[in-house]
Amino acid sequence: MGAGALIFGLLCVFQLSHSSSDKDDFTKVRAVNLGGWLVVEGWIKPSLFDGIPNGDMLDGVQVQLKSVALQKYVSAVGGGGGNVNVDQDAASTWETFKLWRVSDSEFQFRCLNGQFLTASNQDVISATTDSPGDSETFYIERNNTLLHIKLLNGSYLQVTNNNQLTSNHRSQPGWGDDMATFQMTIAANNLHGDYQLANGYGPAQAKAVLTEHRKSFVTGNDFFLLSQNGVNAVRIPVGWWIAYDPDPPAPFIGGSLENLDRAFYWAQVYGLKCIIDLHAAPGSQNGMEHSASRDGSVDWPSEVNIQKTLDVIKFLAQRYADDPSLLGVELLNEPSAGTVPLDTLVSYYKRGYKIVRSYSETAYVIFCQRIGNADPMELYEADLGPTNTVVDLHYYNLFDPYYEKLNATENIRFVYEKRLPQVWALNGAKGPLVFVGEWVNEWNVANASQIQYRSFGKAQLEVFGEASFGWSYWTVRCNSVHWDYEWNVRNRYLIIV
Secondary structure, three states: OOHHHHHHHHHHHHHHHOOOHHHOOOOOEEEEEOOOOOOOOOOOOHHHHOOOOOOOOOOOOEEEEEEOOOOOEEEEHHHOOOEEEEEEOOOOHHHOEEEEEOOOOEEEEEOOOOOEEEEEEOOEEEEEEOOOOHHHOEEEEEEOOEEEEEEOOOOEEEEOOOOEEEEEEOOOOOOOOOOOOEEEEEEEOOOOOHHHHHHHHOHHHHHHHHHHHHHHOOOHHHHHHHHOOOOOEEEEEEEHHHHHOOOOOOOOOOOHHHHHHHHHHHHHHHOOEEEEEEEEOOOOOOOOHHHOOOOOOOOOOOHHHHHHHHHHHHHHHHHHOOOOOEEEEEOOOOOEOOOOOHHHHHHHHHHHHHHHHHHOOOOEEEEEOOEOOOOOHHHHOOOOOOOOEEEEEEOOOOOOHHHHOOOHHHHHHHHHHHHHHHHHHHHOOOOOEEEEEEOOOOOOOOOOOHHHHHHHHHHHHHHHOOOOOEEEEOOOOOOOHHHOHHHHHHOOOOOOO
């Protein structure tokens, strides 16, 4: 059966068996995400990071250090909390350290278990400090991949013949087989968010870079173009620091609030609705760059950070509740199933719902599913709120080895045969409406033709158009063109009717 015949048959079955009469007066959302605008994602616009000194040594970069003299790796025994040895032939998790950047040449090294390398124990380096200070801050002298690591007092780290790491090298080392020379390997460099940008440039330069970016990346003309190309709403990712504008906590840079205000103005001018999406919460809810994680850690599920997050929701709800362009408030984007317990998330969602309702009886309150191994039905069983609630699903034929083996036809059939029944099942569940809040016309199919992309886009538009609340494309523009909504529409890779 062809894809078109398949969808027609399934839709006929649906129309006979599923009633949505209670939603007949609801105009479905056809939205585009304004990703990479008020919350930075480096892959969307890589040039934002081009001017950062030592730009490959940003916060969260994972490094491994090998003694040039001994040809052994520095190892935090047990992942941290005790001794540091230089005795491993190969590097694994104990030998991998996350950078915390203090300046373009000063860094702290965080171990697997969260402790930092420290020189607080006389001349012997250990991994026993939870909160870094001067004794955990090291000055890096660099010669390509070779490093000298110096304390603030001028002494250098060196290895000893009995495989210790000490800080008692008092003179300037050379770059040969010196006991104070280390070879750095970058094991991972996948965080390019607001934290990395702001802390990488420093306050003054970061402000200049972000001010220009926010002014030019999304403009009123984009709202006009979207309104002319099948879109009736925008989903706007924001970071928690927006509530502290114009002077948010370091290293974050103020100015996003005035741009969100401007977005609401443009939306009103061009007849669009706005969904405010809290994309980055205090402490990070998923450890990714788009939640502004410093080093990949997930520290959001603490009462202190949850209360801060609720304060941000209160700020946003209070500020925009009476704006005619407000459609909804999304309480949290993509909490991680692996690190955010369901009961913690449900409690937060219920409290957030009450806050939004205290300012608006009509704004939709949107609850994002947990990403990872989580069934979105868990949110339908949680009784999150009685009126105008929505569950947000993110559907990508990416980010999983399963999709890497699918060809174009198999990807398209997957959308019809797997996604569609799930959307219908959730449509039929009691409670929130269904929102496919992120999807994209991209896949792992090499050298796909324009016709194949069109077919894939058509399948997703048809299937996600069945969601009772609607859909939102990721994203408005992007360095990777198939993620770029405006490029897809302009070049007719995505046909919006």
